[in-house]
Amino acid sequence: MLTGLPALGSGLGHRVELAEAIEAHADRIDWLEVITERYLFAPADECERLRELVRRFPVVPHGVELSIGSEGEPNAAYVEALAQLVADVDAPWFSDHLCFTRTDSVDVGLLVPLPRTREVARRLGRRARRVQEAVGRPFLLENITYYVDLAAPLTEAQFITEVMEHCECGLLLDLANLDINARNHGFDPLGFLDDIPLERVVQVHLAGGADGDGDAMSLDSHGAAIPDRVWDLLAELVSRTPVKATLVERDQDFPDDFGDLLAEVDRARAALRFRGSRTTRRPADRWVAQPAGGA
């Protein structure tokens, strides 16, 4: 299902705060990612706004509440509405996170990391396969940040690889999350790239977070400019595998000048075009893994 996907280019996450600027600079943005839950079961005026976006851009729904890591069957009503949304916007793929957000009795409201065992990975892979089949378009799973790293049989990269072995889904590789996890938990992000099935990577997320200082951890805030470490990871990734689309994610502390975000969209597009110029760099100063709490 991942063969023949279109190359969308360089996109931007659609947010209410950015809506007017996106409209005014549509020629500078190749595609948009929208938050799935904003448009599931949405009122007519919201649906009309989405239709207007679809007339101008390729649109991809990106969810936060599927809870693919939960036990039991995926929520049938949610999956049915998701399939309808994906069809309505004619999305080439859709995405959600490698996590759970609810149990049978509690809606956690957060992206919670999963125990990294083969059993959980197999269960998640099977669920993801069923969701992909029900929706009828490729389903991309995104790596999340985690701030507590409990002892587990599998590394994060091994866990992701095990999930991929039990489904035909793709990966949405969030390079900011990779950078933050590597810094907070003291592993080499290039080693992570060595260990995951890169041929499954379809799309990339790029964002800036809050860098940890002293004992503080780095945080996935989506509220700052994309740091050089993340741009370097993008260059490394595209030197190793073709990537269909990049997406700049900004959720808060929006810059006064929208041109700052457009410059990031331009820079990501340029990185996609420079594919093939492999850097072959191994951990440089900025990539030397820091122990948890170090910066």
Ligand SMILES: [Fe+2]
């Ligand atoms: Fe992301």
